[in-house]
Amino acid sequence: MKKILQYTKTICLIGLLFFSLNIYSQSNKEANSPFIQNIDSRERTSLNGLWQIIIDPLENGYYNHRLLPREKSGFFANRKMESPSDLIEYDFDTDYQLNVPGDWNTQMEKLYYYEGTVWYKKTFDYIQKLEKEQVYLYFEAVNYDAKIYLNGKMIGSHIGGYTPFQIDVSGKLLKEDNHLVVKVDNKRKREAIPTVNTDWWNYGGITRSVHLIHVPKQHILDYTIGLKKGSKNEINGHIETKNGVNGEKATITIPELGINKEVVIKNNSTNFTIKANPELWHPKHPKLYDVKICFKSDTITDKIGFRTIATQGSKIILNGEAIFLKGISIHEEAPFKTGRVATKEECITLLKWAKDLGCNFIRLAHYPHSESMVKEAEKMGFLIWSEIPVYWTVLFDNPVTYDNAEQQLFEMISRDKNRAAIILWSIANETPEGNDRLDFLSKLSKKTRQLDDSRLITAALDTQTGSKNEKIIEDKLGNYVDVIGINSYCGWYSGAPESCNTLRWKNHFNKPMIMSELGGGALQGLHGEPNQRWTEEYQEAVYINNIEMLRNIDFLSGVSPWILMDFRSPRRHLRRVQKDFNRKGLISEQGIPKKAFYTLQEYYKNENN
Structure with missing residues (x-):
């Protein structure tokens, strides 16, 4: 009887394993x-x-x-x-x-x-x-x-x-x-x-x-349109069709640029290059052009911006000029009611708050946000960091895990590759150093360049060596990204707020660095002394001292503090303060700014670009 039960159990497990693998396939x-x-x-x-x-x-x-x-x-x-x-x-x-x-x-x-x-x-x-x-x-x-x-x-x-x-x-x-x-x-x-x-x-x-x-039946499946890498006057494009026949033609029209180009389809695809001098998309002037693509009876329209993005030493170069990214991190958490963002109007509310803060840049953490969020941000002139949720301690030695990450990367890039506002693809956040992790993320970096070599690659790191008064950026992942993100919570998870203003940073890579996270928690409406945790005054002190630290980093190219609005997290158990919310938001879940909001706003006002 035991043998029969064991045999039955084994058959069930084999069947379940086979089915799981089949479903994954x-x-x-x-x-x-x-x-x-x-x-x-x-x-x-x-x-x-x-x-x-x-x-x-x-x-x-x-x-x-x-x-x-x-x-x-x-x-x-x-x-x-x-x-x-x-x-x-x-x-x-x-x-x-x-x-x-x-x-x-x-x-x-x-x-x-x-x-x-x-x-x-x-x-x-x-x-x-x-x-x-x-x-x-x-x-x-x-x-x-x-x-x-x-x-x-x-x-x-x-x-x-x-x-x-x-x-x-x-x-x-x-x-x-x-x-x-x-x-x-x-x-x-x-x-x-x-x-x-x-x-x-x-x-x-x-x-x-x-x-x-x-x-x-014959339709446009996929397309990519943007400036040729390194050029301001050549538009490159690719069109993928479904059920096309060799020799059939597609037409790309951009009326405002006087473009009406016919291209020949072969093996359901075509590449093209068009000479043009578009007005470049910029946070101060987020210019979008009406673009129309026609193939057989299928016609689609889009609004597309044109811009260049590159690095030069420790600078991020937008349209040939250095730009400082004045940013904020955002979770896809609905304002006022909380829960997952479900409407365009909720996206616009979050973006208006970021605009009020003085931002020209948003980090969409820690996963791809909705297409509405990306499109509305582009219209409003935000540069965007978009990332996949390779977060903390994933199984870096598991091939199935890697395939999952790569597929999510592909789906993110495929959906949003025509959005000029996106300048950074992020492949990871706060991952622990190690050989398996480096192999995993270097492969993701290589794949990102294969999918889209027109943008910059980044990752948010939280492992820095050094002493109490000095931090050194030397994570080997820095070799595989264009821009280094650093998450540092001086004054919250380490040291008192006043210890931050004398902290010095060194970078082993001649690359730009974005301080992708900094900050501290506060319950909106709770007041006290600057050394009292969870008060607005303590959070404000964290920001005041961290801003002094930022001013001393000569290779700093941007900031995206953590975070715009309080958001739900099951890790946050203090019933009187957190109530299942991460309280590092500059705005409460009910839309009320905290004192640190105005501190960061003043810092951004003093930045020229």
Whole structure:
């Protein structure tokens, strides 16, 4: 009997392992392949709104009692009783509901700390928008492991909580009563990106919008348009088509520049170069041009800026001139109500606060923010640091972990490569030094350059050698990035605030450095002496003394203190002060500035560019 039980257990484990590997393979079978660009310019059907849900902490809707995946009887089948004797122990239509886009943690009190599986179901009719159309099911983001079912059949999966993915559903849609079911699992995993230990809330759910994208059978899939590296008067471009025929032509039009160029498609792609003298995008003048691309019956429009970015010694050079980045770090946390940002209006609120602070630069931490955030920031003239969540102690010796990180990198760059505002791709934050980590991140750096060599690469480091009064930047990762980010919490995690103004920094690399994090915590409205933790006065003292430190760093090219607004974090347990919030924000979650906000604002006013 024991042998039989052991044999059964082994078979179950082998089956589970095989299935897991198969699902991972499905989610990455189109890794690093183009996906549709610029959904704002496409014919769309929104699938946002109320979705039916089932909370499934034991994953009964996915596994049977032998822990084997259900083939036909899972929740994805959306079965209904056909006779009074039927036994079906779930019913989407009589269960709870949640809004999409949105996180489940702040929509239902019982799901506040929940990490696990929630099944989502949306019923919709299919209305054809174009003649002979191709239809993509497009998710802007689902956190974290998503398995997608259409009318009872699995059609795709995706791993990663902050980047978009699409599934071709052409020919799979019914005219009426399609049921789309999504299994969403936000459990933290040691091998995942990010890993189990983070300092932000693990918001679960379909956190960004869902669409059906309608395009002609022959359509523009992907494109890249920007200035040739190192040039101000040559526009380079690449267009990728779907179902194109060799010899067919596409047209690129930029009316304001007098450009109307025809290019020939071969093997579904084409490269082109156009002479032009565009007005360059700059934070003070965020000029965007109307661009139109036509291929067969498919026409898309975009607003694209042109600028150059480079380094020269310890300087960051924008459009041929040195610029100092006056920045702030931002989490994708909704103002006033908290939870995951879900609307363009919430993005604009955060950006207006950054503008009031005097910023020309934002660090979008610690993962790719929504496409709306990036586009609105570009319109408002913010330079942008965008990063993937390779955060703290990921498994640097695990090939599957690396593949996950690279895929998220690809998806981030693919979505946002036409946004002139983005000047920095970040590949990591606060990762511990070691050979495996260096191999992992150097590969990511190389991959970033392959995907996009027109921007700068950075990473935020928190390991510096030296003494009490001197810090030395010599992390070997500095060899693989263009700009070094440094996270330093003098006055908060080390030393008193007054110890910071005499701290000196040395850099072993002739490269620019951004102080990517500094700061301290304060509960808005709590006042006291400057040496009293959690008061606005203590946070203000941290900023006053750190600003004096910054003025003594001759290779400093920018600052992005931590952080614009207080945000939820399960690491923060002080009930009277933190209440599950990281309190390092310069503004409270209710939108009220703290004293340090005005200290940093004054510092930025005194910077010339």
